[in-house]
Amino acid sequence: MTDQLSRVFAALADPTRRDMVARLTEADHTVNDLAAPYDVSLQAVSKHLKVLEDAGLVTRTREAQRRPVHLEAEVFDLMTKWIERYRRQAEERYARLDAVLARMQDDEDATHTGTTTDQQTGTAS
Amino acid sequence: MTDQLSRVFAALADPTRRDMVARLTEADHTVNDLAAPYDVSLQAVSKHLKVLEDAGLVTRTREAQRRPVHLEAEVFDLMTKWIERYRRQAEERYARLDAVLARMQDDEDATHTGTTTDQQTGTAS
């Protein structure tokens, strides 16, 4: 799983990490700060942060003994682009399908009513 | 990882599965059909499809011995909603931060020029 897009999806597949990201949209937080709501060790939280950092979702700077965690929201765009691209493609496909079905219905109607006697029924799009 | 959103993110964290989804936006495919481009066993592909199905991204119907796989694109909305919500929140936060910084700069300027003598510096937003 080497590419960034995979790392971003994988990072957000964990509810704890999603919750951290959600909280980081409000403000930067220290590690202890972030760990507070969860019933796991500080080390576990540190690992989660490493996953988020490797995905590029978060950066960690220094500030005395503290290491403030900062959200890098631009990475969201990577996902949004992928999702939107294929959703659009899927929707276009459904639109084409609808058109085909509509045309078949038209043909049906025409056949029944006998209005179009010299119809072309070629399948070329 | 019980919730659907986690399952969807996890499902798309794998490049092979993302590629399958991409191909399914073009047309439904049989399992053999889907497996063709990848250098793995048919069973492995079947497992990938199970992951996609459990995430609600795909449905499998019957058609003789064949099991056509169909993309359920609406599930994308689940992710899009989550992503957009927190991206918007992050952007709003940056906007507030920019406003604060701008205001501080104004105060700086005012102090230097001495134009505003009776300024209110309350922090209420």
Add this chain to the structure above:
DNA sequence: TGCGTTGTCAACCATTTGGTTGACAATCCT
């Protein structure tokens, strides 16, 4: 009925993941 095609299920294996505890590094405070 028997054969080929299409796909799933079960068992197994190596690697990754998410958690633990213990040691320790880095910095502030006195």
Add this chain to the structure above:
DNA sequence: AGGATTGTCAACCAAATGGTTGACAACGCA
């Protein structure tokens, strides 16, 4: 210098993941 706070690194463990092979079920075709 010495103690408290904040966080990481390393070793370990159980469960999940992604792959394999072998057996077999469901259906079409001859």
